[in-house]
Amino acid sequence: MTSSSSNSSKAKDLKNLLTPLEKTAKQLEISAPNRQSIFDKAVAYTEQYLENLKEATVYYRDYERSKTLFDHPINEEAVDFNHLLTLYKDYVEKDGLNAASGGHLGYIPGGGLYPAALGDFIADVTNRYAGVFFANPGAVRMENMMIRWMRDLVGFPETTEGHLASGGSMASLSAIVTARDAYELKGADFANTVVYMTDQVHHAIHKALRIGGLGEVVQRAVPMDEGYRMIPKALKAQIEADRKEGLKPWMVVGSAGTTDVGAVDPIEGIAEITRQQNLWLHLDAAYGGFFLLCESGQERLKGLDQADSIVMDPHKGLFLPYGTGALLVKKGQYLHQSHYYKAAYMQDADEASGEISPSELSPELTKHFRGLRMWLPLKLFGLKAFRAALEEKIQLARYFYERLRNTTGIEVGPYPDLSVVLFRYVPESGDPDDFNARLIQAVHEDGRIFMSSTTIEGHVYLRAAILSFRTHLATMDQAYEVLMEKVEELED
Numbered sequence: 064m065t066s067s068s069s070n071s072s073k074a075k076d077l078k079n080l081l082t083p084l085e086k087t088a089k090q091l092e093i094s095a096p097n098r099q100s101i102f103d104k105a106v107a108y109t110e111q112y113l114e115n116l117k118e119a120t121v122y123y124r125d126y127e128r129s130k131t132l133f134d135h136p137i138n139e140e141a142v143d144f145n146h147l148l149t150l151y152k153d154y155v156e157k158d159g160l161n162a163a164s165g166g167h168l169g170y171i172p173g174g175g176l177y178p179a180a181l182g183d184f185i186a187d188v189t190n191r192y193a194g195v196f197f198a199n200p201g202a203v204r205m206e207n208m209m210i211r212w213m214r215d216l217v218g219f220p221e222t223t224e225g226h227l228a229s230g231g232s233m234a235s236l237s238a239i240v241t242a243r244d245a246y247e248l249k250g251a252d253f254a255n256t257v258v259y260m261t262d263q264v265h266h267a268i269h270k271a272l273r274i275g276g277l278g279e280v281v282q283r284a285v286p287m288d289e290g291y292r293m294i295p296k297a298l299k300a301q302i303e304a305d306r307k308e309g310l311k312p313w314m315v316v317g318s319a320g321t322t323d324v325g326a327v328d329p330i331e332g333i334a335e336i337t338r339q340q341n342l343w344l345h346l347d348a349a350y351g352g353f354f355l356l357c358e359s360g361q362e363r364l365k366g367l368d369q370a371d372s373i374v375m376d377p378h379k380g381l382f383l384p385y386g387t388g389a390l391l392v393k394k395g396q397y398l399h400q401s402h403y404y405k406a407a408y409m410q411d412a413d414e415a416s417g418e419i420s421p422s423e424l425s426p427e428l429t430k431h432f433r434g435l436r437m438w439l440p441l442k443l444f445g446l447k448a449f450r451a452a453l454e455e456k457i458q459l460a461r462y463f464y465e466r467l468r469n470t471t472g473i474e475v476g477p478y479p480d481l482s483v484v485l486f487r488y489v490p491e492s493g494d495p496d497d498f499n500a501r502l503i504q505a506v507h508e509d510g511r512i513f514m515s516s517t518t519i520e521g522h523v524y525l526r527a528a529i530l531s532f533r534t535h536l537a538t539m540d541q542a543y544e545v546l547m548e549k550v551e552e553l554e555d
């Protein structure tokens with residue numbers, strides 16, 4: 064045993080060491096006036112950004128400029144907040160795709176509702192932990208409330224469990240792992256197991272299968288109709304043929320809104336088959352799911368409640384900023400079985416059993432408190448505004464489709480199921496694929512609006528995906544003008 068006097072001298076030494084450390088470490092805690100000052104600067108910056116958003120370029124290609132960021136490495140010195148905002152403005156805000164703009168009509172847009180940012184702000188300042196019920200009953204209840212709200216929207220029963228993920232890809236991974244375990248698939252089964260989807264399924268599904276260890280599973284591309292929707296009859300025939308061959312049909316992945324054309328697979332017809340054949344039905348509604356909130360969407364999405372699992376992306380159809388996807392699993396115990404883990408250092412948390420904890424239903428333990436960024440805008444605006452915005456998107460797609468359909472030289476794709484319009488221009492002479500590849504380049508170089516292109520059955524098409532809450536009639540008229548202007552330039 065050491066003497067108490069030497070103990071106290073050691074403590075004294077440590078105190079002497081701690082005093083200067085504390086002084087410097089306390090720089091991490093900002094005083095109230097300084098906090099207010101940088102907060103005001105951040106708000107002034109975002110206000111200016113939003114004010115200019117209507118006139119701002121939607122796409123600007125410069126792959127070089129942002130390299131300058133590397134000339135400002137992280138080092139020992141503190142840097143003035145204004146300078147950092149300038150770096151952000153010059154090297155992050157300006158280049159590439161302005162995804163907050165209503166003129167973003169490429170890929171699948173979303174927008175970034177302002178109150179969601181405030182939700183993140185509050186969640187981050189208070190740093191509430193939404194992983195386990197014990198740590199924050201309210202945060203967990205808020206997240207679970209969002210899951211239950213989506214459950215009711217879809218028409219799933221009370222046995223449903225789910226979680227808020229970072230996006231559709233992570234939610235899909237969880238879904239596929241859950242379906243794998245629900246059917247007790249083991250390594251030895253993989254090569255005989257079959258999953259069914261169409262060629263239009265999102266690559267997140269292929270990715271999830273591979274990451275989920277299921278790369279060897281037989282993947283069948285079920286034939287599609289002229290609207291790029293799965294043909295249930297063909298699905299049934301393929302399943303029966305596979306059974307005859309001794310294979311094990313396992314899962315069907317249907318799309319409730321494909322990325323390329325927004326096509327909704329005939330869900331009710333597919334569900335009838337998966338029920339009869341005892342297959343897991345997963346629906347990828349990452350893009351289309353929230354159209355359930357509007358009348359025209361409901362018509363198209365009939366039967367969603369018959370799936371075993373559904374993925375939907377609040378950062379698309381609810382217009383949240385990037386970083387929120389959702390998974391719902393009808394028989395919630397399967398989701399729990401695949402994701403639950405017990406650990407000794409979590410034993411205090413086990414006692415609190417008021418609500419199921421998100422960490423028991425997702426690969427994440429520590430997670431961003433996503434519930435707040437979703438709850439806040441839904442409550443603040445009320446559902447009415449969301450319903451109108453989604454109905455507006457569907458009608459805008461129809462409007463744009465009609466304008467294109469009546470334009471000489473334009474060949475439209477299928478009538479939009481939801482809010483994606485597929486089309487191409489067929490030039491008077493020359494290769495249409497080459498022309499449309501140049502057309503999308505010209506649209507990108509122009510930058511007033513943004514669209515993206517895709518290749519379907521070997522041919523290049525342009526697509527307008529309408530889902531930003533900032534996209535309105537004037538946006539679509541401008542998109543049409545830009546297109547016609549570029550067509551004319553290229554034809555000359």
Ligand SMILES: *Cc1c(COP(=O)(O)O)cnc(C)c1O
Binds near residue numbers: 230232318322350388
């Ligand atoms: C966007 C999308 C995904 C992928 O979701 P992320 O949120 O980008 O990870 C999957 N499927 C469909 C149909 C999508 O539109």
